[in-house]
Amino acid sequence: MSRVGKNPVEVPGGVEVTIDGGTVSAKGKLGLLSMSFTDDVEITKDGNQVTVTPRSNVMRARKMWGTARAQIENLVQGVSEGFTKKLVINGVGYRAQVKGKDLVLALGYSHDVIYPIAEGLTVKCPDQTHIEISGANKQLVGQTAAEIRAFRPPEPYKGKGIKYEDEYILRKEGKKK
Structure with missing residues (x-):
């Protein structure tokens, strides 16, 4: 049952x-x-x-x-009601902005990462370090959030990268002298 x-x-x-x-x-x-x-x-x-x-x-x-x-x-x-996923960007010089139908991410690479926004989704950047993905299709919202997070996943030493808003990053201790 x-x-x-x-x-x-x-x-x-x-x-x-x-x-x-x-x-x-x-x-x-x-x-x-x-x-x-x-x-x-x-x-x-x-x-x-x-x-x-x-x-x-x-x-x-x-x-x-x-x-x-x-x-x-x-x-x-x-x-x-729709579904929403929120992402947070941590790191010096890391930022995001929406230009037309693209999400432009500056993530410390030699070039900006340009991610095309799928049909049926709304992507907002209330400020440079937050991304809100919303839409009616739960699978599409989650998949888009996962693909954006995969460009620079959070690392355990300084916490730099893109993470979900409610995600907790297990931090590691650095090298000893």
Whole structure:
């Protein structure tokens, strides 16, 4: 019995969910998202709740039960509220700025790193050391944040680099004399 899958997904007001075979679409104030699911799970809508049940007791169906439910919840939350990831840049001379549809990062390399912003995402730089990535698609927001962080991951000695806002960097002690 899936602890995640057995709970129904609540659909808030202003969000419209349609189920067409194995495809679930959610439409809200932040846009339209849709996702296809396997035939191992059955997705039904009752009023303002979406429930997911496995079609059989096969291992794959039980695995996809909780996964499908979580992905449907991400669709509904994405079109109603959206998702945000915040990054912090630490280091002398390290900075970020948005120019048009590109994020320009100065990270101590001989050149600036230019990262193109994907369609459907909003990237803001409230100041030179903070980056806010927001959008309706949770996977796209997280993937973009991870790719930006990978340009200069935080190092353990001085803490220089790009890190998530809530990330804690384990610091190491330097060399002894």
